[in-house]
Amino acid sequence: MPNPQPIEWNFKDLVLTDIKKNGGWVNAHAHIDRAFTIRPDSLDIYKKYMLTEKWDIVDAVKNASEDEYYRRISKALELMINQGVTAVGSFIDVDPVAEDRAIKAALRAKEQYKSQITVKLINQTLKGVIEPKARKWFDIGAEMVDIIGGLPKRDERDSGKGEEHFDVLLSTAKKLGKMVHIHVDQFNVQSDKETEMLANKTIEHGMQGKVVAIHSISLACQPKEY
Template sequence: MTNQETLLRSRDQNLKSFLMQRIAQNGGWVNAHMHADRAFTITRDSFDIYQKQTLIEKWDTVDRLKSSMSTDDYYRHFSMAIERMIEQNVSAMGTFVDIDPICEERAIRAAIKAREHYQQDITIKLVNQTLKGVIDKEARYWFDKGADLVDIIGGLPRRDERDYGKGAEHLDILMTTAKRLDKMVHVHVDQFNSQEEKETEQLTDKTLEHGMHGRVVAIHSISITAHDIAYRQALYKKMQQAQMMVIACPFAWIDSPRREDHGPTRNALTPVDELSQAGIVVAIGTDNISDYMLPFSDGDMWEELKLLITGCRYTDLDNVIGIATTNGRRVLGIA
């Protein structure tokens, strides 16, 4: 064997090659969480928003972009995001879609059109984004309209907690709607890496209360690791009881600012190692792609998985492959 052949063989047998091969054998990547309607919308001029504003401030600032986009604009950005997934051998994706008083039905109509166009290449599950909450009368009107158009009911309880102190009521509305329509629920929770947050626990409690066992998925759950080990272990037992599932989006929160509060040493990553050891299904997603929220993310699934493995020091490769493939199908309700 020549030196070149030896080098090529070594390259082909490295861990990345092994994982990529096994992921392909397991049906291809699954991007379980993204926001395709806003993908590739960041510009040099709008980059200042990313630099100067918090995530909560961006919830309203992004209205400028949404109000200016037509159905054709949304379709173009959906198509760009979908093709980015297809080129990576992503077999299925779940995307939140803004359906609210600002963009009304423009984004969801574009999403449905794009899903039909690419149906031979990728399975797409649509989830309604509740960026305006579900308590406000007009926001509730668009939530109800959107709930009928999507595959999965989406939620953001922090919005209604911020505006009305009604995060729990937000979750009640999600759960009752999902039960009525026989749909799963995906909810953004514990996004700020803070001891003040216990949204994953609140979501778990609501899952048990509404009898939605195995039908509810937490997205992010970063703040779990801000709490001590006793709290975390008790939470995992409760999550097991509710058959909760979790989607990690590693790149989404790695830029979290330094904090001065005291607590367990941690990073801004979903604790996939502890969750998986507790028997909780974890999948992976890219979250936002090249937009106001994540301007430097280009939707690279391998980079997301690599960051998750490295940041959590998680070396159970069989489960890593499941996180990238079969677990994603489970959280999206794909048989």
């Protein structure tokens, strides 16, 4: 039997070289203001609670100072730079709990690392955009970010105003000339129809080509006819 040819190439190396050649990795969805906040004693909490409960449980890690936020965000960016990431889009909490501490820290870090990584910031609306205090911080955040972010289910659950949440996001983005990036259909249930509503609302507001849906997992459990 002839000796097998020695393997002189490695799939991982091949892929990584090609990615580098094409400009590097792009991290299209992150929450770098909450990076490194999971600890052994909080793992149990994250395991036991539903996603809707976690929207408020994470308040604990959002009470950080601007400097603490800056430290987390910088550490996350340095890690990505070391791994060959050249661009990242990250949500940043701007709401009645985080106020503007996280976004101010993120803007500082964006400037600090701009020669090594392109950072696009998106405001996370974890407390919704309907309740007056939440709306105040949404309006402040919208001015400070590159892309308008959203989470319609928060207002749908709290007050049945998910549709209004879409309208606030899309009309604000249109007014400011920014793109939109929205968390939709996250619960893997047939009653979730947020991807469809986002498509309809995008057309209604004339925002075609400027809207991104993230998650959309409930689509997969809809019947084929849908």
